[in-house]
Amino acid sequence: MQPYLQYILLLGAVVIVGALAMPRKKNESIPEQTVQNMETALEQFMENMEKDNAELASLVAKSQQEAKLEAQRKELRIAELERKCEQLAEQLRHSSDTSAGAARQTAHAEPKPGAAVADSVREVPVPAGTPEAAPQSDSIQTRYSDLFRLYGQGKSIEAISKKLGMNKGEVQLIIQLAKQEDAAHA
Template sequence: MQPYLQYIVLLGAVVIVGAFVMPRKKQEHSLPSQSMQNMETALEQFMENMEKDNEELVQLVRDAQQETKVDAERQEQRIAELERKCEQLAEQLQMARSATATITLQTASPQPLSIDAGKSEAAFAKLPEPVEEEAPRANTIHSRYAELFSLYEQGKSIEMISKKLGMNKGEVQLIIQLAKQEEAAHA
């Protein structure tokens, strides 16, 4: 009987050792589920942070779009204002030209003809010479914006001219355009 008893004791010892080992395996299995929960929690937090960041980016894009829209409206208003000023300047230029032409015609109008040929030649000699348009040209766009036209004739870009002179590009373009119109009118 003794060998059976040894087998039973040995079998009991194996069962006891197995019982101690089994809970350890369960703890080892519970550790991965714990780490899985930690990973899921971390992923959820990461996703929440990403959503917040995305919302902030969307808001920044909206703000940038709004600012761009406001800037575009301001630029459109500025362009409309410059076009109005251009029209006013063109009208003033036309009025100045017509006034100059009227003055020129008045000063160049002939004196009443007299019957005496000698007197008419003397009167013709006394007629003032036609007034050259030098007086209005003294106050031309070229003279008022000499530096601008100097840079333009050197081949500088409108953008560079506007930066150097502290003017808007639209103003530089407008001045150049008015100068071309003025030259065409005097040609």
């Protein structure tokens, strides 16, 4: 045999003898009591998770039901407010028709003997929606010339309201009334 084969065989034999001579480690298995404790803890954890999940599901269902009821209440409230708004609009139309009729009667009334003509014709306030509301000589654009000058310059409603110290809603209303006035005269 060749010398390197002898060394390899000798080395293999030493390794085998050394392995047999070494003490073996005991297989330390996990005690069965510990395994049972872990299984019990895991089961309790799962039960708690299922209980929490059921509570969460009931909370979500309750929240959805409350949201649905709240939405229904709001829809009823909106319907009621719309109905009231329509009633008020009808009352406004009725009162404006009545005011317009009263203004026409006052304008056509005969002056009392001995009284000045100016005293017999009283000014009756006329709502903005009637044709008598805006006589040609005193149009809304002449009454609010500063507002329409700024509007004509392309200023925003917010800028106009700040500049003139008016509310934005008031500025919008005046502009809309002017448009209606222009459409009525066209």
